[in-house]
Amino acid sequence: MVSSDHLNLVYDIKLSSVGPGHVTGSDVVHEPSNMDLAMKLHYLRGVYFFSSEAVQGLTVYRIKEPMFTWLNHYYRTCGRFRRSNSGRPLIKCNDCGVRIIEAKCDKTIDEWLEMKDSSLTKLLVSNHIVGPELPFSPLVFLQVTSFKCGGMSLGLSWAHVLGDAFSASDFINMWGQAMANQLPQHPVDLPKSFSMLVKPANRSQLATDPLSIKRVDPVGDNWITANNCKMEPFSFHITATQLTQLQAKISGHKATPPFECLCTIFWQSIARVCSRHEPEIVTVCKNERGSRRTGTLSNSAQIISTVKADFSVKEAKPKDVAALLVEHAVDERGLIESAVERDGGVSDFIIYGANLTFVNLEEASFYGLELNGQKPVHVSYLIDGIGDEGVVLVAPPGPKDSGKDSSEGKIVTVILPEDQVMELKSELKREWSIA
Amino acid sequence: MASLSNSVKLKYIKLGYQYLVNHILTVFLIPILMGFLIKILSLGPDQIYEIGSALHFDLLQFLGFSLMIIFFATVYFMSKPRSVYLVDYACFKPPASYRVPHATLVEHLRLSNKDNPEIVEFQRRIIQRSGLGDETCLAPANLYIPPTPSLEASRAEAELILFSVIDDLLKKTGTKTKDIDILIVNCSIVSPTPSLSAMVINKYKLRSNIKSFNLSGMGCSASLISIDLARELLQVHPNSCAIVVSTEITTPNYYSGNERSMVLTNCLFRMGGAAILLSNKKADRSRSKYQLLHLVRTHKGADDKAYRCIHEQEDTQGIQGVSLSKDLMLIAGEALKSNITTIGPLVLPASEQLLFLFTLIGQKILKLKWKPYIPDFKQAFEHFCIHAGGRGVIDELQKKLQLSDKDVEASRMTLHRFGNTSSSSIWYEMNYIESKGRMKKGDRIWQIAFGSGFKCNSAVWKCNRTITTPTDGPWLDCIDRYPVSISQVLDL
Numbered sequence: 001m002v003s004s005d006h007l008n009l010v011y012d013i014k015l016s017s018v019g020p021g022h023v024t025g026s027d028v029v030h031e032p033s034n035m036d037l038a039m040k041l042h043y044l045r046g047v048y049f050f051s052s053e054a055v056q057g058l059t060v061y062r063i064k065e066p067m068f069t070w071l072n073h074y075y076r077t078c079g080r081f082r083r084s085n086s087g088r089p090l091i092k093c094n095d096c097g098v099r100i101i102e103a104k105c106d107k108t109i110d111e112w113l114e115m116k117d118s119s120l121t122k123l124l125v126s127n128h129i130v131g132p133e134l135p136f137s138p139l140v141f142l143q144v145t146s147f148k149c150g151g152m153s154l155g156l157s158w159a160h161v162l163g164d165a166f167s168a169s170d171f172i173n174m175w176g177q178a179m180a181n182q183l184p185q186h187p188v189d190l191p192k193s194f195s196m197l198v199k200p201a202n203r204s205q206l207a208t209d210p211l212s213i214k215r216v217d218p219v220g221d222n223w224i225t226a227n228n229c230k231m232e233p234f235s236f237h238i239t240a241t242q243l244t245q246l247q248a249k250i251s252g253h254k255a256t257p258p259f260e261c262l263c264t265i266f267w268q269s270i271a272r273v274c275s276r277h278e279p280e281i282v283t284v285c286k287n288e289r290g291s292r293r294t295g296t297l298s299n300s301a302q303i304i305s306t307v308k309a310d311f312s313v314k315e316a317k318p319k320d321v322a323a324l325l326v327e328h329a330v331d332e333r334g335l336i337e338s339a340v341e342r343d344g345g346v347s348d349f350i351i352y353g354a355n356l357t358f359v360n361l362e363e364a365s366f367y368g369l370e371l372n373g374q375k376p377v378h379v380s381y382l383i384d385g386i387g388d389e390g391v392v393l394v395a396p397p398g399p400k401d402s403g404k405d406s407s408e409g410k411i412v413t414v415i416l417p418e419d420q421v422m423e424l425k426s427e428l429k430r431e432w433s434i435a
Numbered sequence: 436m437a438s439l440s441n442s443v444k445l446k447y448i449k450l451g452y453q454y455l456v457n458h459i460l461t462v463f464l465i466p467i468l469m470g471f472l473i474k475i476l477s478l479g480p481d482q483i484y485e486i487g488s489a490l491h492f493d494l495l496q497f498l499g500f501s502l503m504i505i506f507f508a509t510v511y512f513m514s515k516p517r518s519v520y521l522v523d524y525a526c527f528k529p530p531a532s533y534r535v536p537h538a539t540l541v542e543h544l545r546l547s548n549k550d551n552p553e554i555v556e557f558q559r560r561i562i563q564r565s566g567l568g569d570e571t572c573l574a575p576a577n578l579y580i581p582p583t584p585s586l587e588a589s590r591a592e593a594e595l596i597l598f599s600v601i602d603d604l605l606k607k608t609g610t611k612t613k614d615i616d617i618l619i620v621n622c623s624i625v626s627p628t629p630s631l632s633a634m635v636i637n638k639y640k641l642r643s644n645i646k647s648f649n650l651s652g653m654g655c656s657a658s659l660i661s662i663d664l665a666r667e668l669l670q671v672h673p674n675s676c677a678i679v680v681s682t683e684i685t686t687p688n689y690y691s692g693n694e695r696s697m698v699l700t701n702c703l704f705r706m707g708g709a710a711i712l713l714s715n716k717k718a719d720r721s722r723s724k725y726q727l728l729h730l731v732r733t734h735k736g737a738d739d740k741a742y743r744c745i746h747e748q749e750d751t752q753g754i755q756g757v758s759l760s761k762d763l764m765l766i767a768g769e770a771l772k773s774n775i776t777t778i779g780p781l782v783l784p785a786s787e788q789l790l791f792l793f794t795l796i797g798q799k800i801l802k803l804k805w806k807p808y809i810p811d812f813k814q815a816f817e818h819f820c821i822h823a824g825g826r827g828v829i830d831e832l833q834k835k836l837q838l839s840d841k842d843v844e845a846s847r848m849t850l851h852r853f854g855n856t857s858s859s860s861i862w863y864e865m866n867y868i869e870s871k872g873r874m875k876k877g878d879r880i881w882q883i884a885f886g887s888g889f890k891c892n893s894a895v896w897k898c899n900r901t902i903t904t905p906t907d908g909p910w911l912d913c914i915d916r917y918p919v920s921i922s923q924v925l926d927l
Contacts, residue, residue: 015546015580017539021531023569026926061575068532080538094927095569096538136542 010123010145012104017138019097021068024075028093032161034340035299035333037089038213038349041223042160043384044168045125046366049109052150054374060102063144066178071098073183074171076297077162081134088345089134101126101143108149113378118233118413121380125155129385131222163297165381166287166364170295173368180370184295210335211306212283214354214387215347224385225350231390232418233382234425236434237397238262239409246432250318256326259394262412263358264322265432266392270356270416271314273423279356279389280309284329286360304336304351305329353387361395362410375399382413390416453814456786517673517715519666520723521896525603526863527596527682527708528909529572536569537562537927544701547581547691554693561702563925566826566847570913571705571854574686582689589625589686596682596708597635603907604678604710612639617668617677618647619661621858625684626651635680654745654886655822657681658858659894662711663730669715676716682708683857690756697756703825707856707863725880725896729781733774733891741766745887764831770891771835771883778893782815782879812836816895817878819843820864822885823850832883848917853909858884863909867917870910874902
């Protein structure tokens with residue numbers, strides 16, 4: 001919960017909507033894939049901080065006007081959900097629009113970032129969910145907050161059912177291109193479907209659910225799960241030098257990729273502090289480079305695999321855990337899709353946090369959003385609506401941090417039950433010198 | 436078979452009757468002239484000379500006679516009203532960023548009226564049946580939840596619309612700002628100080644002796660009132676030109692209350708504006724698009740019900756809005772009838788007038804049970820521009836005047852693409868007809884506008900030259916999609 005002193009930090013809230021400038025057409029619908037529906041209870045909350053030089057001369061109107069051209073390409077994000085006769089959700093592309101929030105803050109960007117309080121991010125980005133009324137719930141919220149120093153933050157609140165973090169990042173980066181009048185000539189060829197194909201539910205298969213997903217109690221039209229405990233986010237900035245040292249400590253002569261190194265560290269540390277049970281299965285999410293088409297929104301180009309440890313992770317040698325992560329990840333996407341399809345897309349699942357989940361966002365171009373030719377000074381992303389097991393996000397660092405050698409530092413954001421946070425921080429400091 | 440041949444026969448009888456009555460003078464004169472000619476030709480040239488010399492023409496008489504003819508001709512030409520030409524006009528095309536899709540409007544209404552789902556549902560039903568399309572536009576203040584009207588925002592909208600259409604018009608007609616003699620701006624709801632006409636004069640640095648007028652509060656028919664005023668001024672001032680600018684500012688129009696009679700403005704009124712250049716200069720005659728033939732104004736304000744029909748007021752909670760009475764259609768019908776009674780004799784061919792007279796005599800004097808004869812206005816006009824007040828208004832007028840779907844197409848399509856833009860809608864309709872390539876030289880156009888008061892105003896224009904399809908204007912990027920068929924109830 002945000003403390004009472006902080007409640008008035010962001011004020012003068014104004015709501016409006018922005019949609020595509022061109023008419024998409026009547027009766028245009030988009031049917032989410034099974035993978036999309038598996039992700040529907042998750043939300044991405046990204047905040048981009050820009051210095052005053054980057055946003056000089058940008059009035060609210062100048063910010064909004066290019067959005068109408070930009071959203072011609074992404075009319076799907078401006079639609080609203082409906083349910084077909086079978087109960088399967090689909091998006092009616094009725095140009096309703098994305099919601100824009102305008103706000104002000106009396107701190108400067110530097111003061112805000114100094115506060116290092118990840119929970120305050122909630123004030124800069126909407127915590128919306130889809131529901132309780134599907135036809136009137138926007139899928140995307142954009143919050144533009146003006147700071148005392150003239151800087152600005154852009155909060156992107158994104159329903160994961162539309163696409164993964166890479167898609168969301170590409171989406172918002174294209175707005176930056178629209179601001180600079182550099183949009184591609186023709187809208188990306190997103191196929192428009194006019195019919196409402198209803199696939200009958202395949203109930204003949206009695207297969208069990210894959211390890212990476214968790215079936216939750218039906219949430220109806222209110223697309224969020226409740227956690228049994230309060231989840232708290234916190235971030236670490238791991239410099240390039242630190243990363244090299246950690247890699248050396250884990251695998252010695254054989255180089256383990258940075259992401260798997262960090263997964264090893266956090267898996268072991270969380271295993272050691274977690275009082276309830278030791279996580280023996282983890283879910284790993286990574287970008288599948290080859291299958292992503294520029295400008296498309298998708299959940300299917302993110303590999304979701306599980307790694308199962310038959311040994312005790314907290315006592316094992318780090319290099320064994322690392323080897324496990326590198327060599328024994330099982331891609332479960334096909335199984336996830338079958339599980340969703342079995343019930344005709346009507347059941348509710350969570351993926352992030354069903355097990356301890358590691359999400360590799362290294363390849364997301366978070367710093368690709370440019371205003372007035374300038375990159376953001378800081379970008380942070382969180383996932384909302386996650387399960388109790390927690391999530392670890394590994395994201396690219398800011399433009400200031402690039403190692404002297406070819407490798408870069410990382411920003412690791414951990415979202416865990418609040419009772420584990422203090423212990424984890426001390427474990428990381430003690431064992432790995434991460435603070 | 437028999438009925439088909441009967442109806443064909445009836446058609447030919449009707450055509451024959453019309454031709455006979457409308458060209459009665461010709462019908463009588465030709466035989467007389469023929470007779471005269473034959474008589475003369477049957478005489479020899481000597482006999483013609485004899486008849487000529489017998490008439491005893493003497494120089495003085497001849498001169499006196501000629502002078503008298505010249506005198507009467509001069510008096511006639513001097514007292515003839517000056518012709519008023521419409522050189523050209525420009526309509527405002529709102530930017531795509533001002534677009535209000537139906538889904539967005541309904542969602543915003545729900546969020547702004549959380550305590551009152553019934554009024555939201557009522558408005559949603561109106562929007563579904565309104566005949567408006569998904570591309571109509573409102574000023575940005577209306578896209579906030581709840582809308583944020585302010586004087587500054589209203590001024591900004593006025594500046595955008597007025598300067599945009601006037602720039603367009605000046606460029607199209609090649610008019611210099613120093614040549615503008617008369618400026619009339621009409622905008623019903625928004626009337627700040629200094630006035631909108633002063634705003635235009637300031638922006639374009641118009642002459643200090645310009646005759647400027649600002650008409651406010653006169654409703655949706657104000658454009659024709661402004662044209663009438665311009666026409667009167669052009670009678671008094673020779674060799675002059677006038678710019679008439681018609682618009683309605685949508686920024687302050689959102690009604691946030693619960694009265695059903697007052698929510699129609701939210702559902703129908705949209706952004707729009709037009710600027711028209713009128714001239715009485717002889718030099719402009721050849722390049723003008725239209726000539727104004729008649730302008731008839733009818734005011735039913737003396738009747739209390741008509742006066743209160745469209746009424747700006749505060750509701751029981753003190754929220755201001757415009758209330759539309761349930762009798763609107765009835766009153767509009769009465770006003771139209773009044774207007775037609777005046778304009779009919781000016782435009783209808785003699786054949787229609789006679790038929791109407793006969794039916795009237797039969798009904799009132801002979802007390803025969805005849806249906807009132809509705810004159811066929813399609814004989815008087817090639818094109819109709821009925822103010823796009825709403826679907827109901829257009830349907831009602833189509834029925835009353837017995838017009839075809841093609842006759843009211845311009846009105847319906849303007850309502851679909853631009854919504855009810857109040858006083859400027861008749862100009863969008865005119866532009867639609869031009870954009871479709873249907874405007875030919877000699878075509879007569881009837882513009883009918885209704886407005887609060889209750890007023891019904893008509894203007895009759897004659898097309899001066901065949902108009903090539905415009906290469907600019909509000910319909911340019913969408914004319915190929917029109918006409919569209921508009922479903923009775925939209926699926927939102």
